[in-house]
Amino acid sequence: MTLAPFTLRGHNPDVLTCIANLSNDEVFTPPEFANQMLDTLAAAWADANYGEDIWTNPDVTFLDPFTKSGVFLREIVRRLTNGLILAIPDLTERVDHILTRQVFGIGITQLTALLARRSVYCSKFADGPHSIARSFDTEDGNIWFERTEHTWGGGKREFRTDPLTSEEIAVYSNRKCIYCGAGEDDYARGDDLETHAYAFIHTDDINARIAELFGDNMQFDVIIGNPPYQLSDGGYGTSAAPIYQMFVEKALGLDPRFAVFVTPSRWFAGGKGLDDYRKKMLADHRMYEIVDYPKLYEAFPGVKIRGGVSYFLWDRDYNGPCTIQTIWDGQPVGDKATRYLDAYDVLVRRNEAVPILEKVRAKQEPTLDMRVSSQKPFGLRTFVHGRETTRGLTDPVKLYGSRRVTWIDRSEIPVNDAWIDDWKVLTTRVQGTSAAIETKFLSKPIIAGPGTACTESYLVTGRFDSEEEANRYALFLRTRFARFLISLRKSTQDAPRHVFAFVPDVPLDQDWTDALLYERYDLTADEIAFIESQVAPHDDTLFDDGGVNEADE
Known part of the structure; x- marks a missing residue:
């Protein structure tokens, strides 16, 4: 044989x-x-x-x-x-x-x-x-x-009348498998299809x-x-x-x-x-x-x-x-x-990132996740859009939404009404591209002045009393140093609040540059070279203060 x-x-x-x-x-x-x-x-x-x-x-x-x-x-x-x-x-x-x-x-x-x-x-x-x-x-x-087969549990129970017997029967909807979480609507299949159970x-x-x-x-x-x-x-x-x-x-x-x-x-x-x-x-x-x-x-x-x-x-x-x-x-x-x-x-x-992170953490500074908002800063979903103009609005607020800016009445904003009057720095919540490797990690910040809000397409990464502070904060977020620290916690396109948890909340008493930050944290030439091999610079385009700039990966 x-x-x-x-x-x-x-x-x-x-x-x-x-x-x-x-x-x-x-x-x-x-x-x-x-x-x-x-x-x-x-x-x-x-x-x-x-x-x-x-x-x-x-x-x-x-x-x-x-x-x-x-x-x-x-x-x-x-x-x-x-x-x-x-x-x-x-x-x-x-x-x-x-x-x-x-x-x-x-x-x-x-x-x-x-x-x-x-x-x-x-x-x-x-x-x-x-x-x-x-x-x-x-x-x-x-x-x-x-x-x-899946084992369905939970869901909503409703009582309906059986059209053949006139008996009242219990019907369940939105049930999920108790083992894998699969939805019954998606995976309750006939014998000719795989259950993926x-x-x-x-x-x-x-x-x-x-x-x-x-x-x-x-x-x-x-x-x-x-x-x-x-x-x-x-x-x-x-x-x-x-x-x-x-x-x-x-x-x-x-x-x-x-x-x-x-x-x-x-x-x-x-x-x-x-x-x-x-x-x-x-x-x-x-x-x-x-x-x-x-x-x-x-x-x-x-x-x-x-x-x-x-x-x-x-x-x-x-x-x-x-x-x-x-x-x-x-x-x-x-x-x-x-x-x-x-x-x-x-x-x-x-x-190679560990010694850099240890030098940053050694200063025991607060971190930016304490500044950054939750997923829906103003309680507005991505699909919410306002009007093209302020006509007919009692108290118009400029709304940064998915791909465009519109206007919405202040009364339509469900949470964080007080933030509307602050200077804010916004970044897109989803940031990345289809490239083989991400190199920017954060979209260019948007300076949003008083009278503005945003949908969940954005995070409010910081709120300030003055335009100068907002600009300095945005400059800091654009540095390779800050975006490198974000990259250590960012494994996908999603950039929620926790990805900012390694970034130090530096004092906004100067315009921060990478050179100043490298000196502040005593980074070696090899450590600087590693950061710059991982993070590409943003171009010199001015911050957007009126339109919407998408992630520019």
């Missing part, structure tokens, strides 16, 4: 580099990237096991609990097939041992389960005549999938679920994979909520020896509903290594994941600082540093 899948690995192209992603939510991992993660795993295993090569151990078990293309399992099988040649010399016996005793997966959909089996067993049926496994007696083998996270007891799937005595040494990223949360437009953190938490709940996962990096400093997850992960001193890809499209070509992606290795028996490495254009950049992740309330992703 010829086992072509193992003797022809050098052929081009690899089919798993040619398949299109299902969506930005369920991204196929490129084989090269999967192998980088496996290299990281192998190095950590060797460090923890007196130099042992993990691929020579016939007893190590691996689980991909959210397999899509099967690339992780396939590459693990390939490595074990080479590594176990001395332990199990017969190729057929060796491959069968690996597939039946060492590698396991959970498909996320029917389609991806079939694809994963084809990648790993060379047949979509594990017990079929073309399968390279010989001991399975089921079609699934060790790659499990069964359709799972992933079995791995739709359970109260993950250990019981694994026992149900693979047996009571199943304990995995390594859990590795690339979980689904998000689901529509029923919000406006394409609003979606992340779910990858749910998979990570369930996986770590299985207490593996090692866990390696690739996810979006936005959890480092932001992300909808990720505050508790971020706090937990930063405080977990079992985080052994993080490899970060901040450049858009680099890790997953063609897939637009704001803030980039990263993978981390978690070591159950480790307790210490985490090693962090940044990858740019395929190469490590900057220093590879080891530090505790919970030094701040967010993860500062670039190691």
Whole structure:
């Protein structure tokens, strides 16, 4: 019998580099990237096991609990097939041992389960005549999938009369899944469509679920994979909520020896509903290594994941600082540093930024997040627009809104009426572009004088008694120094109040320039060069005091 899948690995192209992603939510991992993660795993295993090569151990078990293309399992099988040649010399016996005793997966959909089996067993049926496994007696083998349904809860209950029976019945609307938060309106589907109710996270007891799937005595040494990223949360437009953190938490709940996962990096400093997850992960001193890809499209070509992606290795028996490495254009950049992740309330992703931030924090100055407004400074949504002129308005207020300035009566502004009469500095709430990497981080400030307000398209970053103070504050926000400190907390286009929490509230007794700020915080030439490599200057256009200037990335 010829086992072509193992003797022809050098052929081009690899089919798993040619398949299109299902969506930005369920991204196929490129084989090269999967192998980088496996290299990281192998190095950590060797460090923890007196130099042992993990691929020579016939007893190590691996689980991909959210397999899509099967690339992780396939590459693990390939490595074990080479590594176990001395332990199990017969190729057929060796491959069968690996597939039946060492590698396991959970498909996320029917389609991806079939694809994963084809990648790993060379047949979509594990017990079929073309399968390279010989001991399975089921079609699934060790790659499990069964359709799972959401469990709806909450919502609004209404009573209606059944038109056929005239009985009063309870009808629920706006319910969400109690496990993943999916909306019933979006995901209550017929049998012909996927529910995206992933079995791995739709359970109260993950250990019981694994026992149900693979047996009571199943304990995995390594859990590795690339979980689904998000689901529509029923919000406006394409609003979606992340779910990858749910998979990570369930996986770590299985207490593996090692866990390696690739996810979006936005959890480092932001992300909808990720505050508790971020706090937990930063405080977990079992985080052994993080490899970060901040450049858009680099890790997953063609897939637009704001803030980039990263993978981390978690070591159950480790307790210490985490090693962090940044990858740019395929190469490590900057220093590879080891530090505790919970030094701040967010993860500062670039190691070169840490000493700069420490110098700023050493002065123990107040920070700008205390000045900056909440999301709706005047209680007005983005879609609110006033009139084109002041005609007919009793007390007209100039309103800065989405893409244009209009006029609104003061009586129509629901909150913060007193702010209308202040000098204000506004910046757009969403700031960024489709470029591979953001370089401005903050739109040019708008000086808004007395008699003005804004919709939630803007934040009021500061309020002042005089135009001079407002201008000096705006000049400060335009500096590379201030925008660099903002960048340390800004992982996506969104720029809420918390991204200003590293920026010092400097005295407005002079016109601040980068040179003066570098001198104030005693920055070295290398530190200045790093800031200026990360943040592009704004042009010299005067501040807008009457129109609307969008983010100029």
